[in-house]
Each structure stands twice: as structure tokens, then as C-alpha cells.
Amino acid sequence: MRARPTAIGYLRRDVSGVQQVWDETQIRSLAGRLGYDLAKTVVFGPETDHPAGRLRNVIEQMEVEAVITPSLAHLGGTPEPVVRMCDVITVSPENTYARWVVPAKGQ
Template identity: 65%
Template structure:
């Protein structure tokens, strides 16, 4: 029997505000529904230095396959820096930004 892939939750307290508990609950629920073992949820604020770098380090250390976040707003509006390392899954709207397992084929024009 194989273990479920690992995911990390991620949110910014300053963006979640009063709905932080709800956002954390939604991350846990989506991880479970998609078959991930949620290792933990990382919480940062706007004034946290190098947020994305710290998150990427946490992904590598935990060997996470995905980061689940309430919205792309929590990642400064883009999944691009993280999809080099793992999949990024948003709760609202529910979407997966998948990393490339293989680079896209080069087409000669």
C-alpha cells in the first residue's frame, strides 16, 4: 500500500484576517478530498521576509507534492515561483497549477 502524497497548507494571516480559521478548515478539507496528507499549514504575514523562499524551502524539506492555499492572493497573485517545485492548489476557485513532470515539447517553427 502506498502512502498518500504530502501537501503543505499556506496562508497569510493579513489576507485571511477574521476568516483565518475558515481558510485553514477549507485547506484541510480540500487536502483530504484530493487524497493528500496535510503535513502542516504555514502561516505568514505581509511583513514576513522572503515568504516565497521560505515556503519553497519548507516544500523541499517536507518533500511536499503540493501547496494548498485559499487563493492566489496569498502567493502575491501567482503560482509561478512554486510550480517549479510542486503543484499549487487553490481553494477559491478550486484550481491546480501543475508543475511539469516533463518539459513541454519544443516545436520547431
């Protein structure tokens, strides 16, 4: 069992543009602040075929708890395909899309 939950960073080079290094730094910083062990950052570009499928393969192979990304734009605007597998955390705005919601007591 891992001491801390594992996450990967994810970004698209074509979405980050000249901010790529800053985006990677922000991902590392947020992962650390939230208590995740950031295993790696996956970077795809416009030439990557089927980026969503490839990202899901990485999630499955690495058995991560979360994907941390600069914004939903890097996921094509929606966390839905990824949140079926793990939590999605965005840097800006800082938000967590949980893969399941725990109902409040008494519900």
C-alpha cells in the first residue's frame, strides 16, 4: 500500500503554449500541497493520436488516484471520460471533480 495517493500531471503542449513550464510547475506544486505523490507528468501535443485514450491507458497502467491538469481545456473541456477512472483536479480554477460522491449521513 502506498503512503500517499498517487497522481499524474497531464497537459497538452498546444494548449499550454509558452506557459508549459509554468503549467508543469503549478501541477507539481498543487500535487504536493494536496498530499499526492506526483509520479509523472504526461505531455501530449497536437500530433498525438487519440490523446484521451492514451491518457486513460496511463491511468489504468499506473493505477493513479488523480489526474492534475492546468485546466479543463487540456481535457477537451470536460472531465467526464477521465473522472470515470479517477479524480480530476484542475489548477485554474482550483477544483476537484471526484469520481464518486459520498452521500451525506441520513440520505
